[in-house]
Amino acid sequence: xxxxxxxxxxxxxxxxxxSDDICFVGIGxxxxxxxxxxxxxxxxITLIYESGTLxxxxxVLPLSIGDGELCETALTTVSVPEIFxxxxxxxxxxxxxxxxxxxxxxxxxxxxxxxxxxxxxVRLPGSGGATEIATSCxxxxxxxxxxxxxxxxxxxxxxxxxxxxxxxxxxxxxVETEGPTLLISDLCMMSPDPETKEFxxxxxxxxxxxxxxxxxxGWPVRFADSVEETPPPDPIELAALRALxxxxxxxxxxxxxx
Amino acid sequence: xxxxxxxxxxxxxYVHDGDIVAMxxxxxxxxxxxxxxxxxxxxRDLTLIRMTPDILxxxxxxxxxxxxxxxxxxxNPGVGSLHRxxxxxxxxxxxxxxxxxxxxxxMANAYEAGAAGLPCAVFRGYLGSDLANVNPNIKSIACPFxxxxxxxxxxxxxxxxxxxxxxxxxxxxxxIEGIAGVQKETVLAAKRAIVTVEEIxxxxxxxxxxxxxxxxxxxxxxxxVAGGAHPSYAxxxxxxxxxxxxxxxxxxxxxxxxxxxxxxxxLEAGPQDFAARIPRRAVEVES
Numbered sequence: 001x002x003x004x005x006x007x008x009x010x011x012x013x014x015x016x017x018x019s020d021d022i023c024f025v026g027i028g029x030x031x032x033x034x035x036x037x038x039x040x041x042x043x044x045i046t047l048i049y050e051s052g053t054l055x056x057x058x059x060v061l062p063l064s065i066g067d068g069e070l071c072e073t074a075l076t077t078v079s080v081p082e083i084f085x086x087x088x089x090x091x092x093x094x095x096x097x098x099x100x101x102x103x104x105x106x107x108x109x110x111x112x113x114x115x116x117x118x119x120x121x122v123r124l125p126g127s128g129g130a131t132e133i134a135t136s137c138x139x140x141x142x143x144x145x146x147x148x149x150x151x152x153x154x155x156x157x158x159x160x161x162x163x164x165x166x167x168x169x170x171x172x173x174x175v176e177t178e179g180p181t182l183l184i185s186d187l188c189m190m191s192p193d194p195e196t197k198e199f200x201x202x203x204x205x206x207x208x209x210x211x212x213x214x215x216x217x218g219w220p221v222r223f224a225d226s227v228e229e230t231p232p233p234d235p236i237e238l239a240a241l242r243a244l245x246x247x248x249x250x251x252x253x254x255x256x257x258x
Numbered sequence: 259x260x261x262x263x264x265x266x267x268x269x270x271x272y273v274h275d276g277d278i279v280a281m282x283x284x285x286x287x288x289x290x291x292x293x294x295x296x297x298x299x300x301x302r303d304l305t306l307i308r309m310t311p312d313i314l315x316x317x318x319x320x321x322x323x324x325x326x327x328x329x330x331x332x333x334n335p336g337v338g339s340l341h342r343x344x345x346x347x348x349x350x351x352x353x354x355x356x357x358x359x360x361x362x363x364x365m366a367n368a369y370e371a372g373a374a375g376l377p378c379a380v381f382r383g384y385l386g387s388d389l390a391n392v393n394p395n396i397k398s399i400a401c402p403f404x405x406x407x408x409x410x411x412x413x414x415x416x417x418x419x420x421x422x423x424x425x426x427x428x429x430x431x432x433x434i435e436g437i438a439g440v441q442k443e444t445v446l447a448a449k450r451a452i453v454t455v456e457e458i459x460x461x462x463x464x465x466x467x468x469x470x471x472x473x474x475x476x477x478x479x480x481x482x483v484a485g486g487a488h489p490s491y492a493x494x495x496x497x498x499x500x501x502x503x504x505x506x507x508x509x510x511x512x513x514x515x516x517x518x519x520x521x522x523x524x525l526e527a528g529p530q531d532f533a534a535r536i537p538r539r540a541v542e543v544e545s
Contacts, residue, residue: 066285161386
């Protein structure tokens with residue numbers, strides 16, 4: 001069965017979630033992965049979007065963080081101050097799913113600017129919820145397409161704290177939560193070295209090579225002593241993902257979160 | 259006490275050049291019709307506040323209404339960039355735009371502090387982020403009981419709040435249903451508030467005892483604009499016009515195309531044109 005590298009990435013990200021997770025979901029790749037998990041192996045997962053929708057079960061992927069579908073299928077909908085104060089800051093979320101324009105080897109994310117902050121060459125959308133999601137959720141999964149421009153040696157702006165610019169800043173900042181524990185790309189999966197917190201490749205997606213991972217990474221990427229192969233998407237996962245994407249395209253007239 | 263005015267009258271009376279204006283609505287119930295009236299009346303030098311400046315603020319910025327933007331996420335949700343906002347920040351067109359940038363948690367806390375009459379908001383945030391290095395309004399404070407360092411930002415106290423809601427009754431009480439965002443906080447934090455509604459009714463009807471209701475004495479002006487949130491949506495009335503959000507990417511990319519679109523659809527149009535813009539399919543689904 002053939003599949004795309006984007007489908008492999010979404011499936012790999014979905015597998016990282018379980019029915020026990022209370023998950024704070026971002027739009028795009030994270031939303032696709034979280035809903036695929038809910039529709040396959042993790043039916044009990046609780047999905048929370050920052051628009052205030054608690055335990056939502058959308059039939060199609062939302063185009064925006066506040067689509068009506070999220071509210072209509074939620075257990076309840078609370079205000080935006082409440083979602084950030086009681087639920088996120090209050091420590092009620094086990095896992096946050098993030099992406100960005102740039103990530104570095106310590107899982108720090110940039111979604112603010114390319115270039116100088118005050119004279120940017122590209123003005124990106126900004127933090128949104130990410131800055132506090134990264135420090136308040138129990139742990140963080142990052143999902144991003146891997147290119148040498150997005151997996152960089154030094155991010156232009158640190159919007160969202162991973163393990164800090166030297167791998168030790170969480171403790172120094174007084175942050176008690178784990179931070180990024182998994183980085184999923186369209187080529188591989190990485191996890192932090194227990195000592196240095198540098199992301200190290202522990203699994204190559206079926207068909208991907210070490211050379212591909214190296215040439216699409218801006219830092220000299222390391223591989224674990226034993227690197228596994230990520231199993232390819234199985235027919236059930238692929239069928240669920242494709243049906244979700246088809247329902248989404250039909251509902252919006254545009255595709256979302258491939 | 260809420261006065262029932264036409265939209266041009268409400269904007270004329272309550273929005274002035276140089277005001278601090280917050281138009282809120284978290285994807286849902288974005289007050290497009292009122293924002294367009296602000297553009298038509300050529301308001302200038304506004305400080306615009308909004309957690310998620312999307313298409314409406316792209317239009318205001320591109321038409322030169324804003325001097326400063328206070329925000330936490332500026333993009334076209336699910337589509338991409340705000341080209342008019344980027345043109346202003348990256349190239350100063352049509353005018354340079356000062357920005358004050360926050361996270362969502364900071365903005366939500368700052369609105370709540372404004373509604374609560376406090377001078378600042380205190381929360382656990384911005385830890386390790388460069389945002390605190392580029393925004394002098396992000397400071398920290400020590401908890402007097404535990405010593406924990408917490409983030410502090412100024413409360414948001416707009417001169418005028420502008421929101422859209424489903425209904426008002428004839429006394430001027432306003433009902434908001436669905437994703438309620440920060441609209442209640444925004445209205446209670448502001449000196450004045452303009453509310454557009456889908457309809458004005460004799461009675462707000464069956465609702466939860468905990469429904470989000472803004473009592474008439476918190477609102478300055480109410481005006482009925484059917485479809486007034488389009489291309490955003492109104493829960494129970496019509497769906498989000500996702501196709502328009504996608505189309506905006508092309509309309510807004512080029513300065514001339516943008517200006518021409520604004521002339522036809524905003525400057526030479528009015529609040530009465532919104533009802534016809536509601537996606538046809540959505541109307542049929544709801545009825």
